[in-house]
Amino acid sequence: EIVMTQSPATLSVSPGERATLSCRASQSVSSNLAWYQQKPGQAPRLLIYGASTRATGIPARFSGSGSGTEFTLTISSLQSEDFAVYYCQQYNNWPITFGQGTRLEIK
Amino acid sequence: EVQLVESGGGLVQPGRSLRLSCTASGFTFGDYAMSWVRQAPGKGLEWVGFIRSKAYGGTTEYAASVKGRFTISRDDSKSIAYLQMNSLKTEDTAVYYCTRAPGGYNSRWFDPWGQGTLVTVSS
Numbered sequence: 001e002i003v004m005t006q007s008p009a010t011l012s013v014s015p016g017e018r019a020t021l022s023c024r025a026s027q028s029v030s031s032n033l034a035w036y037q038q039k040p041g042q043a044p045r046l047l048i049y050g051a052s053t054r055a056t057g058i059p060a061r062f063s064g065s066g067s068g069t070e071f072t073l074t075i076s077s078l079q080s081e082d083f084a085v086y087y088c089q090q091y092n093n094w095p096i097t098f099g100q101g102t103r104l105e106i107k
Numbered sequence: 108e109v110q111l112v113e114s115g116g117g118l119v120q121p122g123r124s125l126r127l128s129c130t131a132s133g134f135t136f137g138d139y140a141m142s143w144v145r146q147a148p149g150k151g152l153e154w155v156g157f158i159r160s161k162a163y164g165g166t167t168e169y170a171a172s173v174k175g176r177f178t179i180s181r182d183d184s185k186s187i188a189y190l191q192m193n194s195l196k197t198e199d200t201a202v203y204y205c206t207r208a209p210g211g212y213n214s215r216w217f218d219p220w221g222q223g224t225l226v227t228v229s230s
Contacts (some may be wrong), residue, residue, distance in 0.1 A: 001171075034216035036152075043204055044144075044152065046218035055218060087152055091215035095170050096142075096154040 002026050002090050006099035012107040015078050021102045023071040023088035032092035035064055035073045038101075039084045047086075048073065075104075109133040109219055111205045116224030119195055127190040127224060129205030137161060137183035140208040142217060143190050145201035155203070158188065163212055173199075195228045202226075 003026040013019045023033070031051040036044040046055040048064035051071060061076040075082055083106050088099040115127040129141065140163070143155040157168040158179045167179050178191040188205060202225050206217035 032213075032215075036217075038152075043220035043222055044217075045220070046216060049210070049214075049216040049218075089152075089154075089216065091213075094168050096157070096215060098152040098154065101151045 001095055002029060002093050002097050004088055004090055004097050004099035006086075006088060006102045008102060009100070010103045010105060012105050013078055014107045015080060017078055017107075019075040019078055019082075019104055021073040021075075021086055021104070023066075023073070023099050025069045025071075025090055028068045029090040029092035031067045032090060033064075033066070033071050034089045034091065035062075036087045036089065037082075037084045038087065044087065078104075080106075109207070111207065111219060111221035113203060113205050113221045113224040116203065116226045118227045118229065120230050121195060121197055121228055123195055124191070124193045125195065125226060126192070127203055127205075127226070129188040129190075129221060131186040131188070131207070134207075136181075136186035140215070141179075141181065141188040142206050142208060142215075143179060143188075144204045144206060144217070144220075145199075146204070146223075147198075147201045150201075153201070156190070157208070157215070159212075192226070195226075197228050200226060200228045 005024045007022045033051045035048040038044045052064045063074045085101045110132045112130045140159045142157045156179045176194045180189045202223040204223045205221040
């Protein structure tokens, strides 16, 4: 099973600043990596797939990069609605696995 | 509008069974693979299982934690995916989400997600 490790567990950033979230895979997942946002009491929402392709309707301030084992989600200028928990997910191998999440909080 | 609505959750005793349903609308259900993902209270996301479209054989994949106890099926004529859960354990307590795999055969990212249904396994 591929283990996905996200860092940091909690990230405190001020509105308007840039946030950089990391996700590491225990073995290569090529570019088969997705990112999701989850707000309290809500279902997850797809942000990025294929490591760097924004899903439909996702603002351009969200960007994904990386391949192999190292991935990054960058939010260029944080808006109030961006404070949430973010998960990465690999779909290169079965079983599909998620990272443990990064909580993005207001500084 | 693409929509997924889960139903069937509730309180169940350990060892008993429960069947969840996911009713889809706004897209041609039979063309897509579907998946179930769960989230224990206060915890992260855990993938449960996956069912391919009939075009790819309608075959299934499961997480090791549920294999042999849970079964995913689909009724394309009704646009419903099912999760049959047998021999339930307390550690199966979670919100269960239904989600669609919108890409092709190797595209196993998930979008959209239903609102989830809570399953509580307790005596």
